Amino acid sequence: xxxxxxxxxxxxxxPELMRASLTTLEIAFAAFWGGCLLGIAGAMGKVYGNKxxxxxxxxxxxxxxxxxxxxxxxxxFYALPDYGIMMSPLTASIIGLTLNAGxxxxxxxxxxxxxxxxxxxxxxEALGMSGLQSFWYVILPHIARTIYAPLSNMFIWLxxxxxxxxxxxxxxxxxxxxxxxxxxxRTIEVFLIAGGIYVMxxxxxxVTLYLVGLWCFRVRARIF
Amino acid sequence: xxxxxxxxxxxxVAAATxxxxxxxxxxxxxxxxxxxxxxxxxxxxxxxxPNSPPQxxxxxxxxxxxxxxxxxxxxxxTLGVKPDFVMTEIAQRVPFLVSDRIxxxxxxxxxxxxxxKLIAYTVPLHTESMAVLTTDKVxxxxxxxxxxxxxxxxxIRGVWTVDFLKENLPKAKILLVDTMADVTRSIAQGRAxxxxxxxxxxxxxxxxxxxxxxxxxxxxxxTHYDGIGVAQNNDALVRYLNIVLYDLHTGxxxxxxxxxxxxxxxxxxxxxxxxx
Numbered sequence: 001x002x003x004x005x006x007x008x009x010x011x012x013x014x015p016e017l018m019r020a021s022l023t024t025l026e027i028a029f030a031a032f033w034g035g036c037l038l039g040i041a042g043a044m045g046k047v048y049g050n051k052x053x054x055x056x057x058x059x060x061x062x063x064x065x066x067x068x069x070x071x072x073x074x075x076x077f078y079a080l081p082d083y084g085i086m087m088s089p090l091t092a093s094i095i096g097l098t099l100n101a102g103x104x105x106x107x108x109x110x111x112x113x114x115x116x117x118x119x120x121x122x123x124x125e126a127l128g129m130s131g132l133q134s135f136w137y138v139i140l141p142h143i144a145r146t147i148y149a150p151l152s153n154m155f156i157w158l159x160x161x162x163x164x165x166x167x168x169x170x171x172x173x174x175x176x177x178x179x180x181x182x183x184x185x186r187t188i189e190v191f192l193i194a195g196g197i198y199v200m201x202x203x204x205x206x207v208t209l210y211l212v213g214l215w216c217f218r219v220r221a222r223i224f
Numbered sequence: 225x226x227x228x229x230x231x232x233x234x235x236x237v238a239a240a241t242x243x244x245x246x247x248x249x250x251x252x253x254x255x256x257x258x259x260x261x262x263x264x265x266x267x268x269x270x271x272x273x274p275n276s277p278p279q280x281x282x283x284x285x286x287x288x289x290x291x292x293x294x295x296x297x298x299x300x301x302t303l304g305v306k307p308d309f310v311m312t313e314i315a316q317r318v319p320f321l322v323s324d325r326i327x328x329x330x331x332x333x334x335x336x337x338x339x340x341k342l343i344a345y346t347v348p349l350h351t352e353s354m355a356v357l358t359t360d361k362v363x364x365x366x367x368x369x370x371x372x373x374x375x376x377x378x379x380i381r382g383v384w385t386v387d388f389l390k391e392n393l394p395k396a397k398i399l400l401v402d403t404m405a406d407v408t409r410s411i412a413q414g415r416a417x418x419x420x421x422x423x424x425x426x427x428x429x430x431x432x433x434x435x436x437x438x439x440x441x442x443x444x445x446x447t448h449y450d451g452i453g454v455a456q457n458n459d460a461l462v463r464y465l466n467i468v469l470y471d472l473h474t475g476x477x478x479x480x481x482x483x484x485x486x487x488x489x490x491x492x493x494x495x496x497x498x499x500x
Contacts, residue, residue, distance in 0.1 A: 081413040182382040
């Protein structure tokens with residue numbers, strides 16, 4: 001009763017897997033940048049906002065860090081249409097992962113924001129910088145150096161976490177692997193290949209992030 | 225050597241080792257449990273769908289129940305062992321047999337030549353008749369009329385019908401979702417227009433949307449036969465189950481149990497044959 005591995009049938013579907021990999025990256029990039037914007041807004045709100053803003057940020061972070069992203073996307077995709085809001089599977093997945101990443105990044109970035117020393121801000125003020133200039137030239141570079149490694153990890157997590165979109169009909173890497181497995185019945189082989197592609201994607205992303213961190217921020221991000 | 229190069233090398237070595245171990249385990253067989261081993265163990269592991277009423281789903285007492293569950297219990301009784309129901313999603317039915325996670329698979333396992341290359345089947349347990357479930361918003365009178373880009377057909381990811389529809393209704397768009405509940409929800413919310421499948425299994429979920437005017441196109445597209453899935457070359461178990469199934473069909477157990485759960489006779493009945 002030997003199970004004989006046969007990769008030939010699955011390898012015929014390589015172009016589909018490659019196209020799906022691009023969708024995986026599309027979801028990861030969109031959710032990452034959206035999450036970064038939410039994260040920085042949330043962090044600034046939590047550190048510098050009034051009580052109402054702090055409460056709103058706390059509720060947001062509390063909800064999204066204490067529920068699985070599967071449930072968040074499910075609500076966006078299946079519950080909102082009953083209230084007249086219909087999204088495509090890809091849009092719901094990206095928004096869900098963005099909100100989820102934003103909540104985690106709020107906490108990560110808050111650590112970066114509070115690491116900015118008071119005398120740095122005083123120096124910026126003494127130089128006559130406006131609030132926006134202080135943020136752009138002082139706070140943001142400081143935060144970037146402080147939180148670069150966890151930020152990189154978040155991107156890798158999103159590359160892998162985007163597989164959840166497959167459950168909502170998005171043909172990203174995992175969803176496409178399920179489809180190919182269902183039509184060829186070579187499920188083990190197709191998932192081994194998909195796993196290999198995920199390794200390639202995360203290695204390339206990790207190396208890129210390492211080099212960007214080294215050249216732009218002089219940070220040696222240990223992201224493996 | 226920079227640290228990140230060492231890290232990459234380590235990652236690739238780990239990945240390659242993982243693949244080698246998995247592939248190696250394929251060469252060194254995953255042996256399915258024989259009939260003797262199942263009887264000696266006192267338990268038979270039966271794969272059933274976790275959320276697919278009336279085939280199998282958690283009932284009011286939070287116990288798994290349904291047509292497949294009754295059949296599974298009956299098979300366990302004849303063997304003199306206890307049934308151990310293992311939840312297998314649609315796409316997991318064949319892999320779970322191949323990797324010896326279950327001894328037999330129920331869950332509406334349609335016989336197809338592709339699957340038969342990987343697993344063995346018993347004689348048919350029941351039939352599946354394909355039809356169209358839609359709403360009053362769709363005016364089509366025949367399933368062939370759904371071959372239009374204005375229609376979106378919804379299916380569960382992992383069913384063989386995906387390829388059937390791509391071949392026979394190539395112009396229609398296809399939406400793949402995760403569960404039967406998601407299928408009917410997609411149609412009710414207007415995300416999809418119709419389901420072309422064995423609709424008997426989906427009707428229970430339409431009750432979640434009583435305001436939707438559900439419509440079944442009265443046309444049987446085709447009929448397929450569902451056997452019990454068994455690991456490839458587990459011949460003694462297949463032979464045993466064939467005998468049991470012949471008795472269950474001729475004794476009326478299968479038909480009675482079907483009507484008990486589906487509230488209607490099987491559309492195309494199984495004709496038991498003593499020669500197999």
